[in-house]
Amino acid sequence: MATTVLSRRMALGGLASAAALAAAGARAQAKRLRIGVTLHPYYSFVANVVGDGAEIVPIVPAEANPHGYQPQPEDIKRAMTLDVLVVNGIGHDEWVFKIIEAAGRKDNLPLIWANASVALIPIGGDNGAEKVVNPHTFIATTAAIQQVYEIARRLGEIDPPSAARYRASARDYANRLRKLRADFMQRMPAHAKADFRCATMHAGYDYLFQELGLKITAVVEPRHGVNPTARQFAQTLADIRAANINILFAEKYFGESSLAETVQRETGVKVFTLSHITDGPFTPEKFEVEMAENLATIERAMQAVGP
Incomplete structure (x- = not known):
């Protein structure tokens, strides 16, 4: 398709x-x-x-x-x-x-x-x-x-x-x-027992998590920058609680702090930020730098929840 x-x-x-x-x-x-x-x-x-x-x-x-x-x-x-x-x-x-x-x-x-x-x-x-x-x-x-x-x-x-x-x-x-x-995957065995269950603010990281063999259990926004309806948000909170999600990945460059804070307050998840790589100066090294930061953030999140 x-x-x-x-x-x-x-x-x-x-x-x-x-x-x-x-x-x-x-x-x-x-x-x-x-x-x-x-x-x-x-x-x-x-x-x-x-x-x-x-x-x-x-x-x-x-x-x-x-x-x-x-x-x-x-x-x-x-x-x-x-x-x-x-x-x-x-x-x-x-x-x-x-x-x-x-x-x-x-x-x-x-x-x-x-x-x-x-x-x-x-x-x-x-x-x-x-x-x-x-x-x-x-x-x-x-x-x-x-x-x-x-x-x-x-x-x-x-x-x-x-x-x-x-x-x-x-x-x-x-x-x-x-x-x-490869460097990230070499460090993964150290976190193999991490009790890692995550949600993201929107579906911007599916390709990244798929290649790392990690699962995104819930997505808060139906579209980027589009707040969920009250019913959608209530259902997302219910999904997060039901799946015992403990990590929420918000975005570095976009104003999602209020919504992310609400999810954190209602569910107790830990919030980390990932880069969408769509802001700041245009440079040859930008993709490598911010992708390395994303991988480091995911690793910190896995360390934060522990086994």
Whole structure:
């Protein structure tokens, strides 16, 4: 189902035409590519693939909240200058398609669909009848590596002379991301007896917990930034109590403290914060730094509950 959704999205949005790719490739020979990105992790992914061989252009300001973002005139101007654009394309940057259309680039801007080769999962904690794929593929090392390789492959098609360098850089970066997870997993046996049962404020961490072999028992928000109804919240509290959940992961960058404090007061859970990796400066190292922090936080939470 998830693959079908992405395929439909790519078909509707349209992959760049052969002419657009050829034009971008020609420009790459004449000057450095201007590669647009929609999210902070994609800046890190692209920067570690291309090095100083291209200019990376964030479409929106660093402090912008990507959830429900409203395009600004400056965003449109930036889109008009791009040679290629990296997108999430499955729900986390829907606003970028409005920007592309407003910039007159709908038919001539090559798009790199970062999730084209990622195995998608349904969004957790969704109380609606229709199940939607979880767009937070960038908050996990395994899915991140798949996206890095997809970005490198597609950039190599646009800029063939640099393709080998892009592939080599992608391998080096992927190895560093694998080491993040490997180091965490090596420490896991020390916490094997931890009485760890967790909930999250919203379903932004399903890919991360899945690759770590950990289970998220409950999700508080039905959608990011959308407070649950009184009935939904009461049911979530009941689920937390029934499952004896002892850890709640809130988010580092978004204003959820009031709701998280209510859950803590009502259920006695311990609250920790994880990074959504969607705020702060755009830097090549941001994804590695904040993913390492997330893994360290999860380990502290496991230590906090004990056996």
